[in-house]
Ligand SMILES: Nc1nc2c(ncn2[C@@H]2O[C@H](COP(=O)(O)OP(=O)(O)OP(=O)(O)O)[C@@H](O)[C@H]2O)c(=O)[nH]1
Ligand SMILES: Nc1ncnc2c1ncn2[C@@H]1O[C@H](COP(=O)(O)OP(=O)(O)OP(=O)(O)O)[C@@H](O)[C@H]1O
């Protein structure tokens with residue numbers, strides 16, 4: 286839930302990278318970190334085990350000021366993909382304004398992808414997020430694998446679903462920015478609607494979206 | 505819009521914290537005293553609103569920034585601007601570290617509590633389902649017991665039916681075997697009676713025709729006078745015996761049929777009508793009979809057999825009263841449950857001779873009778889009981905002793921349960 290603080294003239298957004306273990310969520314966020322200018326990004330927080338498995342979460346803070354001087358702050362999280370960390374996953378997902386579901390393109394990972402997606406839906410229900418209305422984009426990562434599930438198959442399989450599909454290779458950064466900007470566009474729209482509802486803030490969706498666009502280009 | 509926040513206490517682990525709360529994770533005094541030598545003087549920290557909350561107040565202040573926002577100020581009277589900026593940077597590092605610690609510890613705390621809560625929930629669910637299974641097991645036990653009882657009852661009925669069948673078989677055999685000789689003995693006796701008459705005619709003729717002294721002497725020597733006198737009585741008595749045997753055979757027929765009788769739905773009124781008719785035919789007046797009966801009650805019975813069974817009981821009662829006192833038939837109806845059919849209880853109450861304990865004990869035995877020789881066979885109650893048993897019912901006699909009257913209670917299953925023996 287977008288958080289608007291009038292006294293400090295600040296709006297805070299939260300997006301979460303969700304998905305099965307080892308699908309490349311952390312790699313996505315690290316790639317984004319490298320794409321953003323140092324002024325617009327805060328210190329990345331990563332809590333990992335020795336095997337590079339996310340233990341609690343990764344957090345990349347991003348921020349910029351609109352022309353009117355309002356601070357727009359984005360908190361970009363990844364959840365731990367391992368099944369055992371469900372309570373942590375749930376806490377991190379709580380109050381999200383948008384979700385990027387990072388799936389693994391390897392043929393062997395279809396079941397893990399599906400189970401994690403079901404888990405996302407279940408946890409949305411648990412933390413009170415309306416899954417039907419949640420801004421959500423799907424990313425199929427690791428397109429560079431020798432024998433990934435063909436894109437056509439994926440598009441056929443997901444054709445009935447309302448969410449956009451993105452193909453990416455997070456390791457090289459390919460597709461990471463497009464996924465991120467699409468997610469921001471959708472999240473910002475619903476956040477702007479929310480803020481408009483409470484009549485609290487003089488900021489338009491376009492303004493915030495433009496902010497992120499220039500951020501991404503600005504490096 | 506969603507409203508749920510952090511799992512445990514409602515405050516999300518990633519909420520914005522004011523400086524004062526971040527300092528909960530920092531040893532503020534230690535920090536200040538380690539910075540003091542670098543600053544060259546006493547230092548102080550103010551929060552975002554400019555309120556001093558640590559150290560000493562000063563004139564020049566350097567903002568402390570965390571993620572594009574000023575969260576507080578560091579002040580030192582002695583330090584120059586560049587030193588102050590460097591010192592603020594060091595405090596900011598401390599603040600970021602505090603922030604990391606706070607987020608992870610809150611998140612971890614929440615997750616652990618959430619895990620605990622889920623475990624507890626699962627435990628409760630397990631306990632609930634265990635409880636359900638316990639109840640189920642208990643009621644299962646009950647159901648099994650009920651089934652077992654039904655099975656045992658069926659088993660008993662089957663054994664009873666087998667007993668009745670073999671008894672009927674025996675009775676049928678006896679009836680058949682006895683009936684044949686009975687037929688020709690009866691016919692022969694009649695012929696013999698005729699022959700005696702012919703002998704008498706012959707004797708008279710001989711006496712008139714010859715009047716011979718020798719013939720007369722031979723006649724007297726043979727005691728022909730007594731022979732002709734006694735012979736008809738003898739034959740007469742034999743014939744009575746034959747009639748009696750015939751009665752026994754006909755009573756045995758009731759046993760023959762009871763085991764394989766065809767049952768049909770019958771109203772009690774129909775059965776009783778036939779009972780009265782049969783009783784009258786056997787020479788007993790039903791004039792003194794009173795009834796309080798539910799004639800509409802439906803039974804599942806064989807009309808011929810049931811009327812025989814009830815008639816035997818009624819006749820006994822009428823015989824016990826011997827023209828004085830009264831006989832009453834009463835019925836009571838016992839409604840059934842889902843598993844069990846209802847019952848009809850029919851009582852034949854007489855104010856007659858009553859019964860001694862010994863008679864009560866043997867009344868149902870075959871050929872047991874207390875009646876004068878020749879007037880009772882002792883099969884009435886035997887046959888009655890077999891018929892009633894074959895209908896899935898029961899009969900019992902009750903009497904407080906001689907001259908106190910007798911009550912015969914008959915229980916019969918009502919028709920309609922679908923279940924019939
Ligand atoms: N070939 C290939 N490997 C990738 C790609 N993206 C990530 N990986 C590798 O996949 C492994 C897991 O990546 P992470 O980003 O740590 O995965 P994660 O989703 O954060 O995993 P958890 O934190 O355990 O949930 C690492 O070895 C990455 O190098 C990709 O696009 N192609
Ligand atoms: N209502 C009654 N009051 C007193 N005694 C009875 C009554 N019913 C039966 N008894 C006793 O039980 C005996 C057995 O009865 P049961 O009907 O079997 O034979 P019975 O009446 O003697 O002969 P049958 O009925 O074969 O002509 C009777 O002889 C009588 O002593």
Ligand SMILES: [Mg+2]
Pocket residue numbers: 310311312337338339363364365366
């Ligand atoms: Mg990770």
Ligand SMILES: [Mg+2]
Pocket residue numbers: 816819820884885
């Ligand atoms: Mg009798």
